[in-house]
Amino acid sequence: MNRITLATLIGLASLVVTARAQETGELKCFYTGNPAKPGLNVEYEGVTYGFCSEANQKKFQEERAASLYQRIGGKGAINAAVDLFYKKVLADERVNHFFEDTNMKRQHAKQKEFLSHALGAPTPWTGKDMRKAHEHLDLREEDFNAIAENLVATLKELKVDDKLIEEVVAIVASTKKDVLNQ
Ligand code: HEM
Structure with missing residues (x-):
């Protein structure tokens, strides 16, 4: 050489x-x-x-x-779930009026980030705390239940195991007091 x-x-x-x-x-x-x-x-x-x-x-x-995040299917599963979830929410006359002035593209991205973090992804939540994010909406218990119902219907449609759906619901339920500003 x-x-x-x-x-x-x-x-x-x-x-x-x-x-x-x-x-x-x-x-x-x-x-x-x-x-x-x-x-x-x-x-x-x-x-x-x-x-x-x-x-x-x-x-x-x-x-x-x-993590529930990984057991449910990671990024792919969260993306599919949030997209279908907001389709259902916007078709639900009990609650779709709350989203009239919302930038839905941003909302999809924010919800994906929030749920990923809450379910145990290693990625941070960089948005508002749940109390601040919802305080201007004057939400009631029935609004919260309608949203939770749409989430469960979404996960069932995506064939997520019932046991895992229960775990997701428990995590979402833990935000209830803050979302309703109680
Ligand atoms: C069930 C638990 C809930 C969770 C985990 C949740 C999660 C979130 C997140 C992550 C954001 C984005 C915050 C940000 O911009 O930093 C948000 C905003 C919002 N949420 Fe919820 N939410 C819940 C319940 C509800 C309910 C019950 C309603 C109404 C029926 C609702 C209506 C909205 C609206 C309209 C916005 C956008 C506010 C804006 O445009 O400024 N959310 N939510």
């Missing part, structure tokens, strides 16, 4: 090493925020998560496997 080829190879190798170091150097541990250790990354739904210890990497994998 001549000297130029060897020098080029060494140069290329060091570029790859530098690029890797930068990649991992930027990653923070999902749990602690400390720099992530190379080799402990986990790919989840197209996102790379970094960890500072094997224990935290294992914890993340166990949490994902146990």
Whole structure:
């Protein structure tokens, strides 16, 4: 091998090493925020998560496997559910008037983000708290029940297991006091 080829190879190798170091150097541990250790990354739904210890990497994998979010089918299932859910809500004359002034494209995106987080996805909720998001709507118990009914009908139509539907309903029910500003 001549000297130029060897020098080029060494140069290329060091570029790859530098690029890797930068990649991992930027990653923070999902749990602690400390720099992530190379080799402990986990790919989840197209996102790379970094960890500072094997224990935290294992914890993340166990949490994902146990999450209702993953058991229900992850991103694909949430996207399908929210899209069908708002179709039903907008066709429901008991509650569709509440959404007259709502940007529904944004609402779909927000609801997907909220439900994913609430059901145990590793992604954050960046919107308003449920009390603030609904305080101007003057909602009653029957409005909440109509929305919950549409959600259950959606999940049944998508053939989600009854046991999992119960778990989703329990999580949604836990927002009731805030949504109704009680
Ligand atoms: C059942 C539990 C409920 C959950 C989990 C929920 C979730 C959400 C979320 C995540 C947002 C977006 C907040 C943001 O923009 O940051 C939102 C907004 C909204 N929700 Fe709910 N919601 C619930 C119940 C209801 C009910 C019962 C109604 C009416 C019948 C309702 C009507 C609305 C409307 C109209 C908006 C948009 C407000 C605006 O455009 O400013 N929600 N909700």
